[in-house]
Amino acid sequence: MNPLHRFPTERTAVVTGAGSARGIGRTVVRRLAQAGWHVAALDVDKVAVTAFATQANADAGTTVKGYGVDITSPDEVDGVFTRIEADLPPVVGLAHGAGVASPVPFFDVTLDEWNRVLDINSTGTFLVNQRAIRGMVDREVGRVVNLSSASAQMGGGTYSKVPYSASKASVIGFSRAVAREVGKFGVTVNVVSPGPIDTEIMGGRLTDERKTQMASGLLLDRIGTPTDIAATVEFLLSEDAGYITAAVVNVNGGLVVN
Ligand SMILES: NC(=O)c1ccc[n+]([C@@H]2O[C@H](COP(=O)([O-])OP(=O)(O)OC[C@H]3O[C@@H](n4cnc5c(N)ncnc54)[C@H](O)[C@@H]3O)[C@@H](O)[C@H]2O)c1
Known part of the structure; x- marks a missing residue:
């Protein structure tokens, strides 16, 4: 029993989408490690995520370990969590950011494209959350953040169109x-909804011209950084955020005001 839903001293956060070099996931991994979490860094790009995790582990005071997984595969998701549970302290946090863009106009969207995007962004979210949250419920403590948009x-x-928005x-x-x-x-589940962030998900590295154009529709005069998102994720995964659940936290420079 964990009647007060307190964090264990040694705890692990799983971060998905930590493979891309300039993506949000890697900044989340580094921040969580600095905040005292052991971190399992996951991505479909196993080579990239394990190389990154080795480097992050050397810099961190906690353990950072990288794992390859395709989040659309139930067996791979189950298998990677089983390995994480054997390798690291209990999983208390999940920051789920693995996802793909889709800039295809509506009438050009094929069923294959629709299924690709929904499989990764929607079904992947279901599979990763269900596997992670089972253990959190058993231990009666957990924090989940899923990335929307x-x-x-x-x-x-912004950049992506119908299948991405739907997913x-x-x-x-x-x-x-x-x-x-x-x-x-004792498990909270929240959403962080970023506006335009300076990564490569919108068709590659953003030029200064494109950044200026994207920022022109915002209340703040710049596009966001992975740190803007990672700081919010870190807070929502913290023990102190235990009274926030089912929230959608906009981190968008004022792109969406509601
Ligand atoms: N960058 C932005 O402007 C922005 C805005 C709104 C929302 N988001 C969301 O934030 C999240 C992170 O975005 P980012 O900009 O860091 O993107 P990114 O492309 O840099 O990172 C996404 C990561 O997900 C991984 N991935 C893709 N398919 C996978 C699969 N099947 N299994 C496991 N991993 C898989 C990729 O390999 C990649 O490393 C995404 O969910 C994205 O939709 C980003």
């Missing part, structure tokens, strides 16, 4: 519905 709230309007909107409904079922076990 301002594109879900606006219906595109990222599903992340919001999914997270809130799960939050209803697991709150009584």
Whole structure:
């Protein structure tokens, strides 16, 4: 029993989407390690994520370990969590950011493209959350953050279009519905919804011209950084954030105001 839903001293956060060199996931990994978490860094790009984790582990005072996994495969997701549970302290945190963009206009979207995006962004979210949260419920403590997008709230309007918006909107409904079922076990489930962030998910490295153009629709005069997102994720995964659940936290420079 963990009636107060307190964090164990030694605890692990699983971070998905930590393979890309300039992505949000790696900054989340480094921040969580600095905040005292052991971290399992996951990505479909096993070579990249394990090389990154080796470096992050050398810099951290905690253990950072990298694992390859395709989050659309139930067997791979189950297998990687089984390994994490054997390798590291109990999983208390999940920061789920693995995802893909889709800039295809509506009438050009094939069923294959629709299924690809929904498989990774929606089904992947389901598989990773269900596997992670089972253990959190058993231990009666957990924090989950799933990454959606301002594109879900606006219906595109940034870079990606219909399948991406639909999949990222599903992340919001999914997270809130799960939050209803697991709150009584001391598990919080929240969403961070970024606006334009300076990574390479929007078709490669952003030029200064493109950044200026993207920032022109914002209340703040710049696009966001992975640190803007990672700082929010770190807070929502902290023990102190235990009274926040089913929230959608906009980190978007004022792109969406509601
Ligand atoms: N960068 C932005 O402007 C922005 C804005 C809104 C939302 N987001 C969301 O934030 C998250 C992180 O975005 P990012 O900009 O760091 O993107 P990114 O492309 O840098 O990182 C995404 C990572 O997910 C991994 N991935 C893709 N498919 C996978 C699979 N099947 N299994 C496991 N891993 C897989 C990729 O290999 C990649 O490392 C995404 O969910 C994205 O939709 C980003």
